[in-house]
Amino acid sequence: MLSLLIGTVLLRPYVFIFLGAYLLLAAWHLGLGRALAFLILGYLISWAAELCSITWGFPFGEYLYIPATRGRELWVAGVPFMDSLSYVFLAYASYALALAALAPLSRGSRFRLEAAEAIQGGAGPWILGAVLMVALDIVIDPLALRGYRWFLGQIYGYPEPGVYFGIPLANFGGWLLVALALIRILQYLATRLPARPLWDKGRRRFAGQALLGPLFYLAILGFNLAMTFAIGEACLGWVGVFIYLPFSIWLIIKLTSKM
Numbered sequence: 001m002l003s004l005l006i007g008t009v010l011l012r013p014y015v016f017i018f019l020g021a022y023l024l025l026a027a028w029h030l031g032l033g034r035a036l037a038f039l040i041l042g043y044l045i046s047w048a049a050e051l052c053s054i055t056w057g058f059p060f061g062e063y064l065y066i067p068a069t070r071g072r073e074l075w076v077a078g079v080p081f082m083d084s085l086s087y088v089f090l091a092y093a094s095y096a097l098a099l100a101a102l103a104p105l106s107r108g109s110r111f112r113l114e115a116a117e118a119i120q121g122g123a124g125p126w127i128l129g130a131v132l133m134v135a136l137d138i139v140i141d142p143l144a145l146r147g148y149r150w151f152l153g154q155i156y157g158y159p160e161p162g163v164y165f166g167i168p169l170a171n172f173g174g175w176l177l178v179a180l181a182l183i184r185i186l187q188y189l190a191t192r193l194p195a196r197p198l199w200d201k202g203r204r205r206f207a208g209q210a211l212l213g214p215l216f217y218l219a220i221l222g223f224n225l226a227m228t229f230a231i232g233e234a235c236l237g238w239v240g241v242f243i244y245l246p247f248s249i250w251l252i253i254k255l256t257s258k259m
Helices: 002-011 013-030 032-056 081-102 123-145 169-191 209-230 234-257
Strands: none
Touching (some): 013 032, 013 209, 032 081, 032 169, 081 209, 081 234, 123 209, 209 234
């Protein structure tokens, strides 16, 4: 088991870099206890959704994992460990970006998280966060399907190619359902758990903190877009850029107008 865990980290270092960033940012934002609770719950929900999909075709549609790295990295009941783990930091980054987009920002607020605390349990961040997580998958999944052309490797495939660069549309519907579940749990942990040292350890508030989550989201997006262009998929890369362009322009205008 230890050798498989080490192999997983060495084979997928970018996943664990993003995971480490999640633990740091979520600990500052929510407290380390809540960050770890979401890591565990988020992983279990994501793993169960993937297991159901490769077994029964729901919620992501029918697909299969190719066990090319079995014996080199950790797999859990036919699902690569790192794959389900990724949903956790994708959900947190999407939720943090939704908070930054929807929180009321007053002139001179210096982008502190206190402005977002009043809305962090609301329907707006829940729905927008889920949509933003699906938007990430629209960029990530076609790239992952072409993993044989970069260092990810060919880890999964579909019985029949889908209409969106090989991805079936059912996949994105499944991502929306899972994203809604994950972000709702994250909201519960953020707003319903009592203030206790167990949950609040490492929690901090400082100027500019509200921008860290969105920057984390952009780092994940930027990595995947960069890899998409690097493997020569210019059309796929520009589709990803233009998907984000309207929202990005609106968000930049909103944030800079309050500076």
